[in-house]
Amino acid sequence: MPLLEVSNLSIAVQDIGSTEGSIFVEPYGPWLPEGFSRAIADLSFSIERGEVLAIVGESGAGKSISALGSLGLLSAGAVVTGGTVHYDGTRLRPTKKLEKKRSRWWRRNRTRKRIGFMEELADDGYRQVLGTRIGVLFQDAVASWDPATMIGDQAGEVLDEHTDMSQDEIVDRVLEALGEVQLPKVSKYVSFRHEMSRGQAQRAMIAAALVKGPDLLVADEPLSGLDPPVAAAVLEILRDLKEKRGMAMILITHDLATVASTADRVMVMYGGQIVEQGPVDEIFYRPRHPYTEGLLGSVPSISRKRLVAIEGTPPRIQDVAPDRCAFAERCQYAVAQCVENRPPSSRSDHRLWHAYEQPS
Known part of the structure; x- marks a missing residue:
């Protein structure tokens, strides 16, 4: 049993200029209060x-x-609009x-x-x-x-x-x-x-x-x-x-250098979405998502002659549709279906990623 288990966490953030009154509503499940935009949708990790x-x-x-x-x-x-959290088997209530x-x-x-x-x-x-x-x-x-x-x-x-x-x-x-x-x-x-x-x-x-x-x-x-x-x-x-x-x-x-020397497992996020997670060695040496590949390409290395930046700028998390790939506009491998739908999750051993197969 995981020490901490988060399932389908959804979070909304207040829009600029909106009144704060709409936050004071007791949530009983997934919802989106007036004056708020969805920022995190159905995020799970442990x-x-x-x-x-x-x-x-x-x-x-x-x-x-x-x-x-x-x-x-x-x-x-910001307000949690849905999801469950368990700590050491006890259910906690992130919505309040x-x-x-x-x-x-x-x-x-x-x-x-x-x-x-x-x-x-x-x-x-x-x-x-x-x-x-x-x-x-x-x-x-x-x-x-x-x-x-x-x-x-x-x-x-x-x-x-x-x-x-x-x-x-x-x-x-x-x-x-x-x-x-x-x-x-x-x-x-x-x-x-x-x-x-x-x-x-x-x-x-x-x-x-x-x-x-x-x-x-x-x-x-x-x-x-x-x-x-x-x-x-x-x-x-x-x-x-x-x-x-x-x-x-x-x-x-x-700081990926800190991650490499400290972490056992890595969860990579982009645009409010988890794009990849897995053991640190596998993430660093065999990235499966283009964004992870881009992040690692920007880290100084003895074997790398020059750093490779990811073109473009990251979106605001509240501007990303949960059913779309957040990275599609900056991805060098993007195809039409990336823009239309979020890639389904793929699993292998202890790894998880959301990406279509890249061309060889």
Whole structure:
């Protein structure tokens, strides 16, 4: 049984200029609220215990919205319209009715993305696992910290909320977690956001995400905005903690070099669709989808004399019809049927892809 299993997830995003009132409708199945456009349609994926699943694709491919949607952590500008999520066999409810007051409260506080805050937006079932059994690293670690509260106190929020630990025990556990990510324990506990570098803020966020010992860590572009040496150090910390704790990890990234050295399995997304997924070695050495081939062609290699860019620009996910191939307009192998219909799924061993057979 997979640790996390997402089936037929559908997400809609709010149209520019539309009123926010239409989001406050209780969903009971697939639907499309007024003022919203479909962004993700019938997306399914899973992750096993101890596995590292990398979700890759260009910016705007739908990587983050898909992962956060499966965790019930979408903002008021997006809503899950259908699908099921099971965590360790327990069904969770990613669709949630938001009161207008709370939605506006989200907009005022949308830069605060610590789990202690995000739990307030999630369904009751998610509150039992977010921050405890599921840890989340959001993009932009610096903005995720409350500037007026000490880092250590924020990192201990989950323990205060979900355990009977005393304040002294919480402090000790947070100090231990800060040490695990190679930060000076006491000095960083009493630090504030403005006193930390981006790399330190990201490492502190890792400590906060792992303080309760989760089974799954969801890392959304964890190396974004970091200098190469700092990014390498953060990645090494993530690898070490994953091996030490035996936890699973969903790694959302556009950095294929990181994927090659870290992931067990890869899920390639384009235009809000999964175009290919499979073991990392097979994806890298035998891509079956033209978009995957194009991504790999843009990665520097000793054996490659020049990089090959994918012509054109990626579409907005809300502009892609779910029954069409999102990549058809940029694909060098596209034929008429690619534009008219989305290619059916093909399976081979542990692989899945959506593409017609390419000409030899």
